[in-house]
Amino acid sequence: MLRSTITMLWRALAVLSLAAGVIGVFLPVVPTVPFVLVAAWAGSRGWPALERWLLEHAVYGPPIRQWRERGAVSRRAKWFATVAMSGSSVMIWFFPLPLWLQASVCSVMFCVACWLWMRPEP
Structure with missing residues (x-):
């Protein structure tokens, strides 16, 4: 069971x-x-x-x-993710959200982008 x-x-x-x-x-x-x-x-x-x-x-x-196999991410996927996160970061500033929340979300996306670019490529 x-x-x-x-x-x-x-x-x-x-x-x-x-x-x-x-x-x-x-x-x-x-x-x-x-x-x-x-x-x-x-x-x-x-x-x-x-x-x-x-x-x-x-x-x-x-x-x-x-x-x-290697924790690898293709360069194309890295670029696509970075552009998408950048666009989302710009768009979030147009939403009526508290400043701390907007800054936090953008900071997390920036950290994810940095981590992503540190991953090896296939």
């Missing part, structure tokens, strides 16, 4: 992550690949067939394998 519940939780995480990744295909402010990476990770624990399908996928398979 407990094992099947844990398997179902892993599968639920995989499906939710994959759904968020699919949403990211259509909404530029939602990242796709990180969610697909989480889906593959969760799938490896509770849904091996989904993990295998993701690893063999023509578009998402190579980034997943590169991340797993």
Whole structure:
């Protein structure tokens, strides 16, 4: 009973992550690949067939394998993420949010961009 519940939780995480990744295909402010990476990770624990399908996928398979093998991120993905985060940082200043929240979100995105550019490339 407990094992099947844990398997179902892993599968639920995989499906939710994959759904968020699919949403990211259509909404530029939602990242796709990180969610697909989480889906593959969760799938490896509770849904091996989904993990295998993701690893063999023509578009998402190579980034997943590169991340797993060397923690590598392609230069194209780095540029795309940096441009998207920069655009989001500009847009957030037009929302009626407290200054501390705007500055915090922009700071987090800046730190993520710095970390991302420090990752090796395939």
